[in-house]
Amino acid sequence: MAIPITVLDCDLLLYGRGHRTLDRFKLDDVTDEYLMSMYGFPRQFIYFLVELLGASLSRPTQRSRAISPETQILAALGFYTSGSFQTRMGDAIGISQASMSRCVANVTEALVERASQFIHFPVDEAAVQSLKDEFYGLAGMPGVIGVADCIHVAIKAPNAEDLSYVNRKGLHSLNC
Numbered sequence: 001m002a003i004p005i006t007v008l009d010c011d012l013l014l015y016g017r018g019h020r021t022l023d024r025f026k027l028d029d030v031t032d033e034y035l036m037s038m039y040g041f042p043r044q045f046i047y048f049l050v051e052l053l054g055a056s057l058s059r060p061t062q063r064s065r066a067i068s069p070e071t072q073i074l075a076a077l078g079f080y081t082s083g084s085f086q087t088r089m090g091d092a093i094g095i096s097q098a099s100m101s102r103c104v105a106n107v108t109e110a111l112v113e114r115a116s117q118f119i120h121f122p123v124d125e126a127a128v129q130s131l132k133d134e135f136y137g138l139a140g141m142p143g144v145i146g147v148a149d150c151i152h153v154a155i156k157a158p159n160a161e162d163l164s165y166v167n168r169k170g171l172h173s174l175n176c
């Protein structure tokens with residue numbers, strides 16, 4: 001009479017599969033020119049972002065392989081830079097459109113959480129005056145401490161001169 005024997009992987013039962021990532025795109029395999037053209041940033045800055053956001057973007061999983069923080073950042077930067085469809089950039093990196101969407105959302109959220117570390121107006125009067133002097137020296141604009149560039153405010157299509165208010169994305173807006 002045969003006795004069925006089952007072999008169990010005790011480590012798997014006790015500890016699970018562990019945290020694994022699959023690097024779909026290797027940052028070291030491409031040239032600096034390629035990184036600048038596709039993602040708009042040099043290699044050192046991308047490594048800085050990986051270091052800054054890596055802990056927030058790491059996803060321990062028990063089911064399959066998580067997308068590495070490096071790949072998530074590249075996916076988001078590629079989407080920000082191209083403004084194209086997520087599927088196209090996802091295909092270039094090796095991830096699906098759904099994963100691409102999650103990567104963009106995760107990286108954006110992580111960047112917004114840290115925005116106050118990098119974006120702020122000066123609080124002391126000496127720093128404010130220094131900024132005013134720099135803007136005046138640069139552009140001859142007195143009393144300026146900051147500038148917002150290329151703000152398009154969406155509007156309803158006007159009756160007259162309709163094409164004068166269409167922006168490069170085909171939407172009606174005013175450039176402020």
